[in-house]
Amino acid sequence: MLRRPRRNRKSIAIREMVEETTLTTKDFIFPLFLLEGKNKKIEVDSMPGIFRLTTDLMLKEIEECLKLGIKAFDIFPVVDEKYKDKMATQSANEKFFYLKALKEIKAQFPEACIMTDVAMDPYSSDGHDGIVDENGNILNDETLEVLADMALAQAATGIDIIGPSDMMDGRVEVIRDVLDDNNFENVSIMSYSAKYASAFYGPFRDALDSAPKSGDKKTYQMNPANKHEALIEAELDADEGADFLMVKPALAYLDVIHLLKENHELPIAAYNVSGEYSMIKAAAQKGWLNGELAMMESLLSIKRAGADVILSYFAKEAALLLKK
Numbered sequence: 001m002l003r004r005p006r007r008n009r010k011s012i013a014i015r016e017m018v019e020e021t022t023l024t025t026k027d028f029i030f031p032l033f034l035l036e037g038k039n040k041k042i043e044v045d046s047m048p049g050i051f052r053l054t055t056d057l058m059l060k061e062i063e064e065c066l067k068l069g070i071k072a073f074d075i076f077p078v079v080d081e082k083y084k085d086k087m088a089t090q091s092a093n094e095k096f097f098y099l100k101a102l103k104e105i106k107a108q109f110p111e112a113c114i115m116t117d118v119a120m121d122p123y124s125s126d127g128h129d130g131i132v133d134e135n136g137n138i139l140n141d142e143t144l145e146v147l148a149d150m151a152l153a154q155a156a157t158g159i160d161i162i163g164p165s166d167m168m169d170g171r172v173e174v175i176r177d178v179l180d181d182n183n184f185e186n187v188s189i190m191s192y193s194a195k196y197a198s199a200f201y202g203p204f205r206d207a208l209d210s211a212p213k214s215g216d217k218k219t220y221q222m223n224p225a226n227k228h229e230a231l232i233e234a235e236l237d238a239d240e241g242a243d244f245l246m247v248k249p250a251l252a253y254l255d256v257i258h259l260l261k262e263n264h265e266l267p268i269a270a271y272n273v274s275g276e277y278s279m280i281k282a283a284a285q286k287g288w289l290n291g292e293l294a295m296m297e298s299l300l301s302i303k304r305a306g307a308d309v310i311l312s313y314f315a316k317e318a319a320l321l322l323k324k
């Protein structure tokens with residue numbers, strides 16, 4: 001035999017030498033769930049090890065993560081039902097707890113990269129990412145105004161990256177315009193470009209209590225059957241001024257991550273979503289698979305597929321392992 005691929009696997013030294021993909025803590029953005037109030041920490045039942053935190057405790061968590069080398073965080077507010085309405089009004093109220101918290105976090109850790117989510121669902125009494133009319137339709141262009149106000153209010157807190165996750169058409173352009181018109185030309189946009197209508201968001205909707213009150217998100221989030229349509233979404237977002245293109249979820253969509261990486265020069269992000277986290281956690285708790293190995297293999301596969309940036313609830317655990 002002239003060629004024996006096993007020779008390049010014969011020792012750790014050689015295996016490491018020929019390794020094609022290296023996962024590092026710098027790849028991660030750690031999503032965090034923000035609670036109103038003080039000194040409260042509530043675990044998400046369907047996401048063991050993930051907690052909703054009040055601002056004071058989140059500051060401590062961010063400090064710990066920074067020491068581990070995690071430099072970027074995506075912050076999602078848990079909004080009490082009494083603050084929700086049809087127009088997601090509280091999303092742009094500078095006195096509302098989440099905007100005050102963002103300001104505090106950014107002031108305390110200016111070196112941290114703070115990302116926020118733009119979509120109506122956490123603040124909406126309908127639990128949808130856009131405005132719902134009397135017939136249950138999600139209104140695209142009317143929603144854009146709400147998203148622009150929300151993005152501007154978030155930018156005013158000093159955060160670094162706006163993450164539109166709503167899948168309305170044209171929102172990247174509208175957000176870019178409003179940011180630029182208000183001297184926030186240095187605030188980045190990480191667009192959820194190819195965001196699929198996925199069952200894997202279930203635990204996240206538990207965490208925020210943000211599930212749609214009626215219907216589903218299939219008229220705006222993408223059909224899991226479609227790959228080439230992701231190229232249209234990505235091209236539009238790139239043209240409209242996005243700084244990053246995101247694919248979400250990650251593991252069931254590695255082909256889409258690869259496709260976007262091959263076709264775009266912009267950095268590609270992938271969101272390793274809540275359900276992907278919970279599946280591994282649940283199986284590990286049952287002793288059905290080795291949770292640490294499954295976690296690292298999944299994260300590595302997302303990077304190998306072409307992701308430059310990985311949003312993952314595993315970020316802290318993986319950073320601890322990578323440090324060892």
Ligand SMILES: NCc1[nH]cc(CCC(=O)O)c1CC(=O)O
Pocket residue numbers: 117119121129165166200201202203204205272273274275
């Ligand atoms: N638009 C809100 C939003 N932003 C991120 C996620 C999901 C993240 C996860 O599952 O971890 C969702 C849920 C949804 O679209 O229903």
Ligand SMILES: [Mg+2]
Pocket residue numbers: 167168169170193233236237
């Ligand atoms: Mg789009």
